[in-house]
Amino acid sequence: MSKIATIAKLGVAGAFMLALAPAQAADPIKVGVVTPLSGTYAPIGKQVRWGAELVVKEINAAGGVNGRPFELLFEDEEANPPVAVRKAEKLLQQDKVDLLTGTVNSGSTLAVGQVAERNDRILVTTVSYAPSITGAQCSANVFRVNANAYMQSNALTSWLIKNAPGKRYFFIGPDYEMGRSTTSAFQNDVKRLGGTDVGATFPPLGAKDFTPYIGQIRAAHPDVIMTATAGNDTVRLLTQLKEYGILTDKLTLAGAAGAVTQENLGAMGGAGEGFLSAAGYSIDIDTPANKKFVSMFKKEFQHDPDLFAADTYGLFYLFKQAIEKAASTDTGRVRAAMEDATWQTPQGTKKIRKGDHQAVVDMVIVKVKGNDFQTVGKVPGEEAVGPDDCQKF
């Protein structure tokens, strides 16, 4: 009995110490980063990780947030929602993180967002672009600071309609859910903005031979070809279009941000020349903030940053600003401070739209030139962001 009493006393003493602990100034603000560190999406997870590590080092060196440093806790979610949810629960319930970020594929973001909601914490995605995250399936506990698919499509098509010669648009999408939905977004925007839809084709994902589709493309006499293919599919599509003589000076090539990337551009042997896409970030954005970010990033990791690193880097300044304004890490107060927040990032000024928690991001139009991407235009965030479809909060 006396033993139990001793244990109880110790327990009470322990509870007191725990209660006193948060009062200490150096108590870190824990941010859980659930991101794919292995598997197909590992390269994206690596950029997210680097972006977070760089910004946390920088903020902590400058005195942290009201004297409190950020602490990062990484978990590998394997781009697999069941794994992501398990890891997120660990971060929330075991490690008691204050905020969550890092999810890449939209399935993981939606599922982890729900876990965040049920554990009364905030998740911010810096990568997922499915419109539903801040649309039909929005949550009061989920924010997005990167450009979504709607913004990419909207910005690209509105720029093309203004700048590309010719109004005849042809669409190519890999035959699966994501390919079809990206293509239909392009088609809707083109029609809405006054272009002509002259046809669409859906080769299977991983198609080796595009010959059967090329006849249809040629017969449609397009002025612009928009593609939603990715990786090696784009390599095969564009090289075969070139071999068949379809890629002429009169034709404009454009497509999803992931269609032509630094990774597959080299394999195209010039077939990707002139390819246009819209993104929330380009490494050559000519502002002092971006130049500083790029040079620090290169120095730290001997690697170029991409949009995932830039969006993640920028997010922590939003966290800093919101926690300082809320003077606490309490979820309700941080959320209130994040809603309607305007803050500075390497991409420029970003603003959170209160209605759906989507960041309003200026879009850049980038064009492939040789082995590089060049910024050729800009679409203001307010113009690209589109309507607020969130009805849950």
Place this chain on the structure above:
Amino acid sequence: MLQAQQQAQTTDIESRPAGTVAGRLLRAVRSGGSNSTLLRQIALVSLLLAAIFPLFGGSFFTRLAIEALLFGCIALSVDILLGYAGLLSLGQAAYFGLAAYVAALMYLHVTQSFWLVLLTASASVGVFSFLLGAVAIRAKGVYFALITFGVAEILSKITHNTRAIGGSDGLIGIPVPSIRLLPGLEIEFANNYVFYYLVLGTVCLLYLGTRRILNTAFGSVLRAIRDNSDRVPYLGYNPFWYKLLAYVMAAQIAAFGGLIYPLLRGFVAPHLFGFEVSTKAVVMSLVGGVGTLIGPLMGSVIITFLESVVGSYTERHLILLGIIFIVFVMFLPDGLCGLAQRTFGAGRKVKP
């Protein structure tokens, strides 16, 4: 001619007086040999450990343990097929995923009644496994494995590409329900400890039920099929129906795990049908001990916890899983239960 004879013999056995069957059943259940004594002790110790676990676990580890038990159901179902009928299924996640999707869709669009959801999920898996089983078990060895693998992949792709059921994103927003056991007695899933003991209790019942069934003549025939399926017809048993029954039963057990999963995590995704889930279940049963029934459940708990802990320190946790698999295949093919048998059971073999 031969087939007709077989069928006549099978019906002959099935039409024996119920008293004989019941007598046999009782004898089979009572006749716990030395092997099953140790397995029973292992099961008892595991149950005791599982029963006190939430005292130390905290909410995260308690919920992880629920997940381990649910995935343990797939491992248990792999073990019924592999350990008793000699069928290696690489697609047991199909039934886990199917039940999870049926349950999720029912909860989202049709009803909040747990019992109705249970019935629908169980019935859909029953019909599907009967139809698929009737085709798949005609194939032998690697072909059976390939068919089961293929069907699970097809289901995964269908869900992945069907927008109406969430596509690649899956479905979120499945409510945390309560079960109305009796009028006035509701059990809340929102309480992790209640949830845990409910799942633990049900998995125990599934384990005990499976053990009983497999200890009857039915189990003996399955083992005979595993050891030499060509001879079994000459003993008067038609292997087809026995294998099919085992297949449908295994599917039901995997389905139980699947139908609870959305209640635990609040969502379903095409990944639940995935090859990784199916193969991990095989590794789990191998680690615990194939043909022991309790082994796969232990294997699931061990692997789930190991992955969760190791995964926080390195992104190369899959290598660890690979090494475990290789070590067990090469040095401990009878799993941890076999190891226990050799250590405590004076060199007896575990497999009946």
